Amino acid sequence: MVSDFFYPNFGGVENHIYLLSQCLIKLGHKVVVLTHAYGNRSGVRYMTGGLKVYYVPWKPFLMQNTLPTFYGTLPIIRTILIREQISLVHGHQAFSTLCHEALMHARTMGYKFTLADVSQAICVSHTSKENTVLRSGLPPEKVYVIPNAVDTAMFKPAAERPSGNEIVIVVISRLVYRKGADLLVEVIPEVCRMYPNVRFIVGGDGPKRVRLEEMREKHSLQDRVEMLGAVPHAQVRSVLISGHIFLNSSLTEAFCIAILEAASCGLLTVSTRVGGVPEVLPDDMIVLAEPDPTDMVQAIKKAISILPMIDPQDMHNRMKKLYDWHDVAKRTEIVYDRALKCSNQSLLERLSRYLACGAWAGKLFCLVMIIDFLLWRLLQLWKPAEDIEVVPDIVLSHDEDRGISQDFQAFNKDHSLR
Structure with a gap:
């Protein structure tokens, strides 16, 4: 899961990534979150259920977005994808710079992902799907609608409704x-x-x-x-x-x-x-x-x-x-399965798609992707994938998981959601 927007920042995207990740973990998947550093929160942190979060040491530039670098994030993103043995990259929020750069590098490396130059795309409403199809030129059959959900256990009505005429x-x-x-x-x-x-x-x-x-x-x-x-x-x-x-x-x-x-x-x-x-x-x-x-x-x-x-x-x-997050996770899992079944495209096949983006923009996009591909090949020569240590998966005991959950709840109480 890649986005500039994640905890300790609070909002709809942040909650979506966290809750979806927890449900996917319960379905047996390994989930890793990649975001930028928030203040002194940098490096690797663990959250409920053993969810691993990489807080990459980049400072936000504007509205919690990192400064666009195109290629500056390639080395560390490549290392994380190899270390964690990632098979699919899911970018969240079209306004996230880190999301787009991670997806670009992942595509160069042959990974599957969901958003533009995509295997599959997910929108939270049919209106959002319509906008995405019209703006990106994606085939409608590649775009799925999976709504957000709410943790109804957290949001229950009061035992008695506020009384009086007010x-x-x-x-x-x-x-x-x-x-x-x-x-x-x-x-x-x-x-x-x-x-x-x-x-x-x-x-x-x-x-x-x-x-x-x-x-x-x-x-x-x-x-x-x-x-x-x-x-x-x-x-x-x-x-x-x-x-x-x-x-x-x-x-x-x-x-x-x-x-x-x-x-x-x-x-x-x-x-x-x-x-x-x-x-x-x-x-x-x-x-x-x-x-x-x-x-x-x-x-x-x-x-x-x-x-x-x-x-x-x-x-x-x-x-x-x-609305149930477990249902959202199961529907998202189906989209992931379909994305993984898509055939890999060569660089030439991808360039032909970029050329169709416009007389000048298409050529510029092709140049960006060619440079990204060459930099990736140079990184492979400088530090082959075999030289990057694979991180062993950590299986938490029940007590450890409960302890992390309690820590997160305490953290949650001290930060503002909106």
């Missing part, structure tokens, strides 16, 4: 432009004006937090809009179960795991109709709106009217059947 709307998100923080600035005051019994809880941090603070001051909503700041992972559920409605204002979203977590806790969701969001929940669990303040206010109004008909426990039970 309606609490919860927002937990990174307060950035892409997540629609600017929409919240316009929506929250209008909803508070229309409904004196509505209160907002906003969890999350980011550059747009200042605008929300200013909005609260301007409209004198200090007692009706609670700003929590960054919410530790262990406390996300406790925040969710204190509310009745979950509000998502994202401008772009391939899937949105936060909606699953809220629904699993029994909250009715109001969300912008963007990306793959309409595919995530059944119609009776979510009210969709255009990313426009007026339409979002109307959606909240509708959600408040149907709130008495919502049964949190029934919603949680339905989520347990709809």
Whole structure:
């Protein structure tokens, strides 16, 4: 598993890689994660179930992405692939520089992987698949849709629903432009004006937090809009179960795991109709709106009217059947099997595909791949694969596994998810 985004950074991609890896390990596979260093977290670390993580000593350049080097990562990636006897490389998040470089080097070395110049590709929604096919030119039959999931054991409804006439709307998100923080600035005051019994809880941090603070001051909503700041992972559920409605204002979203977590806790969701969001929940669990303040206010109004008909426990039970990480892992395993059955392509065959990318871009891509191939051959001569020591697999005892799990849970409580 390769991505710039992994723990101790928290988010949807990070959770996806970790939970998918754990389920694949339980299915009998060996899984190794490759990411960049986070602060003083560098080198090799072990997580729950013996999941090995390589924190390569590169500093993030922008938004947790490493600086593109094209060839600078080749020596260490080659060494890790050989040391760990990797048979398939799975890149996560199209915005990850390390992901793309690792996939390029793996392809040069003859490995199978899933993303562009690919054996197979995985998208989390049908909308995401459509975008991927249109932008990359991949044959649709090579692109599979496997949704994210939620750990419903972690996200359970409260024993009793918050009582009284007060309606609490919860927002937990990174307060950035892409997540629609600017929409919240316009929506929250209008909803508070229309409904004196509505209160907002906003969890999350980011550059747009200042605008929300200013909005609260301007409209004198200090007692009706609670700003929590960054919410530790262990406390996300406790925040969710204190509310009745979950509000998502994202401008772009391939899937949105936060909606699953809220629904699993029994909250009715109001969300912008963007990306793959309409595919995530059944119609009776979510009210969709255009990313426009007026339409979002109307959606909240509708959600408040149907709130008495919502049964949190029934919603949680339905989520347990709809989304399960073990099911995601089994479906991903099928894609891996199909990728491994694909025939290896020679460099000339791959170059012909790159040439089709454009009159100038195609030639540039070919040049990049030719240089990558030559550098790989030079590395083979300088340090043959036989001279790289293979790492023996470590089988953890039950007690060791439990100890690692407890350590991770303690670590989890001390870091912010969003």
